[in-house]
Amino acid sequence: MAVGQLGAEPGTTVVEVSEPRPPLDYYLLLTKPGDRDPIGEVEGIVVEEFTRHHDFSAAGLDSAGWTPSGDGWWSSASFSRGMRTDPALLARVVPTSRSTAEDVHRKLGGGQLPVEAVLRTYFRDHQPFPNVPPLRLGPAQPPTGLHERRVFRVLFAKDLREEQVANLRAVWQPTVDDAAPAPGSVVAGALDKDGDRFTWDVRRVGRGLAWSLDLTVLLKSNASQALGSTLYDLTNVLRQHGLIPVTTERFS
Structure with missing residues (x-):
């Protein structure tokens, strides 16, 4: 399911298109x-x-x-x-x-x-929200065979209980072998969609006052619809576990 606000460069007016929006x-x-x-x-x-x-x-x-x-x-x-x-x-x-x-x-x-x-x-x-140019986090170039690398961070308010973290670990079983959790993360997962690779982890940020979902996307094709739907789905899973999304930032 694709996000419905597309067609604008960062810092310009957001333009509505006819693609279906995610649910409220x-x-x-x-x-x-x-x-x-x-x-x-x-x-x-x-x-x-x-x-x-x-x-x-x-x-x-x-x-x-x-x-x-x-x-x-x-x-x-x-x-x-x-x-x-x-x-x-x-x-x-x-x-x-x-x-x-x-x-x-x-x-x-x-x-x-x-x-x-x-x-x-x-x-x-x-x-x-303020218009902020994408920050650079990690290597600029994707691995051979992939044409683009993007990194996103979704910030959340509220807290996760231990049983909610355990449930997330059960839900997000990695589907690729090398999806090792990054240092400091409590939950990690990975997914391949038609050659596009998505890996993510969840961690505390801001001296333990908030949570973040860090998503790295390696694109083989121009799969903006898959990217938008995956970002929404991951965010919504954390919402279902009690967190409130604050913003989505792009790091690269």
């Missing part, structure tokens, strides 16, 4: 901290979507929220930032699936959750 990201807003069994303590729902440059680095973030006591859907860039920086608010936000968000929306009296095309019309307060 859904979150539950709890009345009090806790993520073990939050369904009975939900105060509202938040939906989000990252806008992206042509190389899949993050260009900005759109979000909208709904609470039964409010007047419809609202949009707030400052609330979205607080979900990632305010410890008290962060403790009350839990990533979830659309199906769970639909159930919660009905139980809280909102009826049927709008389809994603309608939810996107509630994005009224866009949060742009």
Whole structure:
């Protein structure tokens, strides 16, 4: 599934194209901290979507929220930032699936959750990210037989419990023999798609205050669709394990 914001050089306006977008990201807003069994303590729902440059680095973030006591859907860039920086608010936000968000929306009296095309019309307060040229991390040239090497880092807020790390290790069994974990990583994986090679690892960063997914891509063909879908899928797996994506940076 390809990211829907393509066609712009870094630092220019993001251009929409007709390729299918990835699903929106859904979150539950709890009345009090806790993520073990939050369904009975939900105060509202938040939906989000990252806008992206042509190389899949993050260009900005759109979000909208709904609470039964409010007047419809609202949009707030400052609330979205607080979900990632305010410890008290962060403790009350839990990533979830659309199906769970639909159930919660009905139980809280909102009826049927709008389809994603309608939810996107509630994005009224866009949060742009600074335009930063790609950093250089690792060798510039790909191995022989491959035409491009790219490195991405997805930063996340919140924390992983030990059982969540163990589950990620079970989910991401490497599919190539030489996918050894990088120093400092707690989870690693690898995947080959029609000659394109993807390797990744998960580690703590920022003196243990955050997590990152580092993805190295070695392209044999111009497989932008495979790159976008893999980056989204890996990010979403970590979301399903409780982390909240903050941004996606390109290192090379």
